Amino acid sequence: MQPRDDRSFEPLSNRTYLETPENVRLAFRLAGPGTRLAAYLVDFALRVVIFYAMAIAASTLLVPVTGTGLSTGLFYVLAFVLEWGYGCFFETWWNGQTPGKRLFGLRVIKTEGYSIGFYDAMLRNLLRAADFFPLLYAAGFIAAASTSRMQRIGDMVAGTMVIRERRPELKGELAGLANYEPFSMNEFEHNYRPAEKTLEAIEALFRRKLDLAPARLDEIAMILAEPIGRRLTSFDQRKFAREQPAEFLFRVLRSSSADREADVTGSSAA
Amino acid sequence: MNKQSFLRDRRPAWERFESLLTRAEAPSKPKLAPDEVSEFSELFRALCYDLAQVRSRDWGSAIERYLNDLVVRGHGAFYGGKPMKRGSVTVFFTHVFPRLLRQNQAFFWVAAALFFVPMAASWAIIASDPSLAHRVLPGSVLYTMERMYEGNATESAADADADSDSDSGSGFGRQDAAMAGFYIKHNTSIAFQCFALGFFLGIGTIYVLLSNGIQIGTVAGYVIAQGHGERFLGFVVSHSSFELTAIVVSGAAGLVLGHAILAPGNLSRMDSLRERGRVAVQLALGAAGMLFVAAMIEGFWSAQPLPLMVKYVVASIFWLAVIAYLGFAGRGDDPR
Incomplete structure (x- = not known):
């Protein structure tokens, strides 16, 4: 059975969710057509290289030993194995990855979340013939665009999906945050402290500080600065929040950075 | 906390x-x-x-x-899934594949009809009027086919007795290996395509079966009508046992896939595809194995210049082997 799919709430999301027997909802990031195409091209180039290496090896090394007949025959068989077996071989033995997929951090897994087996790899790679139809993977592209897990035909039949593997991201220190003056708790009403998600949004903005024009930075910051600023007790501070929203948000971030340092070390154990 | x-x-x-x-x-x-x-x-x-x-x-x-x-x-x-056991390749060919084919034999017979009926029909029609062959295949293909089976009549029967096994390996036999390799690549690719295109409601598979049946029938009818019947039959009769049957098996695999979409029963079409796809891919793999055998026979045996009688006897052994294999292999107890 297919695991239940509750993406109906996120029609354009590239995530898919899976509920485990432990009643935990797992999130997977799906690989889009662009990355998959890039991985495919790398694999394709590699196959071309191997093909010519085989052709040269067969004609220069093998022919003098075995004669043209046997080496030509062997060459045909190897070309066949390369054409149909490349994806199947790597995805079976490298647990859902080909060299191209590995390069781009992609992996093929079952839609149930575990690793694929030989028949899965075989199915999704043999069915490339259907995905390719009528030319240049048109059928596969339509299938991937219309299924919630971005599955091409081979993936649908094999019950697999291609995900982007998360690499535990070790983000550097927030350079320059110490220059901002922290607020103290009692400057906010009811000891207000922004939620973790809010702080993460501010952190993301802080990291982009130098990429954005100051005006644009303030414009974006206003979205959060406005509701947070309303929690301030002093009128002057509220005015400051409205007039220099980016500056204000970074000071809010600095205020909770003591907590956050512990958090970052906690997650960097990944 | x-x-x-x-x-x-x-x-x-x-x-x-x-x-x-x-x-x-x-x-x-x-x-x-x-x-x-x-x-x-x-x-x-x-x-x-x-x-x-x-x-x-x-x-x-x-x-x-x-x-x-x-x-x-x-x-x-x-x-995660169980790891593959050692020896599972052998078990696949001795038990799993023939059993699976018998479980799905309805698809096999339909595929056989889709392949052999047009083949017999075009064979009979072309035999009665060889000029019609040009309406099926381009002249260049027919010409190549005719040249292939023309040969020099002197080479076959006279030298046949003198040719020992070791001798035939010297010059002629090495070309055989090249042909065997070519057949493995070419025929198995067709079989895999025949299977994969079954996804399109089985239409792709039906098309591949019909067109291959018609073409093979046409070539047979044409070449025999040109008077090369003995050479032609002597060449194809052995490996056709595994080759034609394997094409039908891969056709059956494609039809299983098409049927899974058309008639999913109580499952969703997606689930039905996944369930039946597992069966279909194993049939396609079995067909690939049979095509490998066929290519070996075609490359190393079929072209041997031996008397026609020998060819026919050996060919009937091959045909019986195919029937025995698909019909009876893997009956009885489970392996291990």
């Missing part, structure tokens, strides 16, 4: 789980000891609980991502 104390308390367990997980994921032989497996399972459940807690308390997505990632990996290791 606040976030800091939670992290402090739980981190050792996560790190322990991660070290077990890394070993469980490694492809090396000795994995986890029995008591480590139960420890793994305990830690895994605790980890799932931690993830749920982090989410419900909204303790930030950095830590949530870390735990989610760990649970994803743990889930894969914990519920």
